[in-house]
Amino acid sequence: MVSPPESTELIFTDPLVVADLRTFIARARAAEDGAVRLQATGTVLATYICILRPRILGEAIPTVLGLRTMPLAAPANVDTTVALASVSDRLARMADDDVVLQVPPTTVTESWTGVLPPRSGWEPRGDLSAELVETAARNGIREVAETVPNNPGALIVNSARGAIWGRSIEDLAVEVPAGAAFGAFALGFLAGEERPLVLTNGRWTRISTSRGHVLSRIPTVI
Numbered sequence: 001m002v003s004p005p006e007s008t009e010l011i012f013t014d015p016l017v018v019a020d021l022r023t024f025i026a027r028a029r030a031a032e033d034g035a036v037r038l039q040a041t042g043t044v045l046a047t048y049i050c051i052l053r054p055r056i057l058g059e060a061i062p063t064v065l066g067l068r069t070m071p072l073a074a075p076a077n078v079d080t081t082v083a084l085a086s087v088s089d090r091l092a093r094m095a096d097d098d099v100v101l102q103v104p105p106t107t108v109t110e111s112w113t114g115v116l117p118p119r120s121g122w123e124p125r126g127d128l129s130a131e132l133v134e135t136a137a138r139n140g141i142r143e144v145a146e147t148v149p150n151n152p153g154a155l156i157v158n159s160a161r162g163a164i165w166g167r168s169i170e171d172l173a174v175e176v177p178a179g180a181a182f183g184a185f186a187l188g189f190l191a192g193e194e195r196p197l198v199l200t201n202g203r204w205t206r207i208s209t210s211r212g213h214v215l216s217r218i219p220t221v222i
Contacts, residue, residue, distance in 0.1 A: 007076040010038075010045060012099045017070050021047065021101075022091045024068050024187065024212070029084050031186040035110045036087055038103065040078040045070045049084065050112045051183040052165055054219050061162035062177040063112055066187045067213040078103055081113050117204045117215045125174045127195040128207070136169045137185035140178045166218065174198050180207050180216040187212060 012018050028036065028049040037048040052064040086104035094101065147160045165179030176198060184190055189211040199206040207214045 004077045006080075007040065007078050008103055008105075010040060010076055010078065010101045010103060011072055011074040012045075012101070013071045013073045015097050015099060018091070018094065018099055018101070021068070021070060022088075024049075024066075025084055025088050025091060027187050028066060029088060031183075033084055035081050035108045035113070036084050037081045037110075037113050037116070038078050038087075040072065040076040042075050043072045045072055045076070045078070048113070048116065049187075050110065051186060051214075052161070052179045053112045054162075060166045060219065062166050062179045062219065063115065063217045064165075064177070064179045064183045065112065065117070065215045066183055066189075067215060068211075073099065080104075080107055081110055082106065083108050115217070117206070117217070118201050122199040122201045122206060125198040125200055127197050128172070128176075130190045130192070130194060130196060130209075132169065132171070133181045133196060133207070134185050134190055136178050136181035140164050140182055172198075174200065174205065175218070176205055176207065177216050177218060180205065180214050183207075183214040183216070184209070187214070189214060 024047065025036065031051050034050055039046040047068045047070065049066045051066055052061055054061050080103065082104040086106065090102055090104065143164050144160060165177060165182060167178055168175045169178055169181055184196065184207050189209050191209050191211050194209055197208045199208065203217050205216050
């Protein structure tokens with residue numbers, strides 16, 4: 001069977017969805033201005049970004065991804081990794097009532113895109129207090145700021161981030177790295193009194209709310 005041609009544009013259902021994507025991309029850039037993986041099959045777009053990841057072999061920092069899914073008004077076939085900045089630039093040029101996003105033609109290579117989490121097979125493990133997640137994120141942010149000295153080397157930064165974001169959130173029956181809490185907080189996924197759900201699949205852990213998903217994987221340290 002011949003695969004359908006790659007789509008050059010994404011047509012969203014309404015301007016509110018475009019505004020939602022614009023907010024997601026802006027929050028992602030504020031946390032880690034890297035790349036975004038766009039995957040569209042049919043009328044659903046899956047948008048992956050990376051908040052944290054190991055920088056060197058054997059580093060203890062978890063891989064933490066943010067995921068938003070968004071409805072499309074027309075079927076599309078897209079699977080590409082592009083710079084967050086390029087998507088942000090195109091969104092900024094769109095009018096308030098525009099629903100057509102041109103897919104950036106220039107791709108980038110990111111190691112994390114080769115280890116995306118599975119889409120099915122997730123097992124529910126209960127829920128969390130949104131306040132607990134936010135507290136873990138804020139404590140980690142403060143500790144990173146207090147631990148990393150002025151003008152540190154990359155090794156010191158990576159070691160501190162790994163120790164802080166790689167440890168588990170306290171008082172949970174399931175191992176959830178603090179880096180996942182940071183992802184949920186930084187991306188604005190914590191929604192009022194809503195209790196985030198926790199799911200697992202092999203080495204992957206997922207925190208899900210109505211606003212999006214944070215997927216984390218603790219590396220195997222050599």
